[in-house]
Amino acid sequence: MTLPVPPGAPGTPGPAAHPGAAGRRGAPIRVLIADDQDMIRTGFRFFLDAQPDITVVAEARDGEEAVALARRERPDVCLLDIRMPKLDGLEATRLLAGPDVADPMRVVVVTTFDLDEYVYGALRGGACGFLLKDSGPTLLAEAVRAAAAGDSLVSPSVTVRLLKHVTAPAAADTAPLPAPPAPSAPLREPLTGRELDVVRLVALGRTNAEIAAELYVSLSTVKTHLSSVQLKLAARNRVEIAAWAWQNGHARS
Numbered sequence: 001m002t003l004p005v006p007p008g009a010p011g012t013p014g015p016a017a018h019p020g021a022a023g024r025r026g027a028p029i030r031v032l033i034a035d036d037q038d039m040i041r042t043g044f045r046f047f048l049d050a051q052p053d054i055t056v057v058a059e060a061r062d063g064e065e066a067v068a069l070a071r072r073e074r075p076d077v078c079l080l081d082i083r084m085p086k087l088d089g090l091e092a093t094r095l096l097a098g099p100d101v102a103d104p105m106r107v108v109v110v111t112t113f114d115l116d117e118y119v120y121g122a123l124r125g126g127a128c129g130f131l132l133k134d135s136g137p138t139l140l141a142e143a144v145r146a147a148a149a150g151d152s153l154v155s156p157s158v159t160v161r162l163l164k165h166v167t168a169p170a171a172a173d174t175a176p177l178p179a180p181p182a183p184s185a186p187l188r189e190p191l192t193g194r195e196l197d198v199v200r201l202v203a204l205g206r207t208n209a210e211i212a213a214e215l216y217v218s219l220s221t222v223k224t225h226l227s228s229v230q231l232k233l234a235a236r237n238r239v240e241i242a243a244w245a246w247q248n249g250h251a252r253s
Contacts (some may be wrong), residue, residue, distance in 0.1 A: 028055040029148040032073060034066035034092070035081040035110075040133070044079065044110075047137040054144055063087025067095050070105060077147045079140075080127075082111040082118055090121040097126030106147040110140065119154075129153045139207060154238055189232050196250055198225045202238060203245035 033044050033056055045056045058073050060066035062085040070078050078096060082089035089109055097104040108129035109122040122130050129143045131153070139153075146153040191199065194215070201211045208226075212219045226241070235241045245251045 028053050029077060029144055030055060030057045030073070030075040031144055032056075032058040032060065032066065032070050032075040032078045034060040034063065034069075034079065034084065034089070036061055036084045037081075040081070044140070048141065048144065051141055054141065061085075063089060063092040066092050070096050074105070076106060077144050078105055078107045079110050079144070080107055082109060082122070090118070090125055093122055093125040093127050097128070099126065101126070106150075108143050108147050108153070110143075135207075138209060142208070187232050191229060191232055195225050195229050195232075198222060199229055199241060199245045200250050202226070203242040203251035 031048055031054060033041050033048075035041050035044070038061075041059050041061075045059065048054045048056050057075055058069040060069050063080075064086040066078065066080060066084070066089075067087065080089040080092055084092070087095075089111070093107045093109060095101070097107040104126055107122075107125075107127045108131060109118075109127045110131045110133055111118060112133050119130055128147050131139060131143050143153040197215055198211055201214060206214065208219055208222045212222045215222070229235070229241060233241060233244050235244065242251070
């Protein structure tokens with residue numbers, strides 16, 4: 001699912017940023033892959049290079065190399081592992097996309113380690129996406145496209161776990177994202193029955209493909225419903241949509 005990141009948010013290119021894929025219509029999305037495992041880099045490159053709209057322009061084996069290559073090549077999207085030699089992925093993310101970076105890049109953190117501190121560290125460091133390596137190649141490509149378009153994607157399984165920090169009162173240092181609309185807040189327009197079905201499945205951690213299969217609709221139809229839901233709820237991302245569902249009693253299995 002692709003969801004907009006508001007102007008000025010960490011990881012959002014400012015006015016001086018390079019035009020990126022959105023500014024080069026028809027050009028493939030240029031990707032940098034950083035991972036200390038050769039097989040992971042090879043697998044990611046093989047799949048992404050097979051996409052008609054994506055090309056891998058650089059590979060890095062550690063965080064220092066990733067930062068140097070990213071600054072030199074200016075890819076549209078950087079895919080960073082977390083546990084890397086010399087400089088970990090969280091610090092590399094902060095250097096490339098953090099709030100103090102004048103010309104931030106689009107970073108998606110892709111990792112094996114599903115730990116809360118990694119999720120929060122990545123999002124606070126400016127990452128516009130967080131995926132687990134077992135999310136599958138389709139979601140990986142979707143995350144690359146989302147990042148290049150200025151949107152945000154968080155792995156659905158991570159989304160569900162984040163809800164306890166978004167829907168419950170929490171200290172400022174434990175909530176990586178703004179609170180979703182309050183349960184009593186009036187909607188711009190009521191959700192349709194089918195949109196509520198989609199929202200419920202998002203709240204249960206389903207991927208777009210799983211939602212399409214469960215509702216017997218196409219993937220593009222799911223994306224259309226999600227775009228409509230996002231506007232109606234004034235939600236910035238998948239976490240906020242799911243949080244609204246939990247707060248309003250729509251997260252039933």
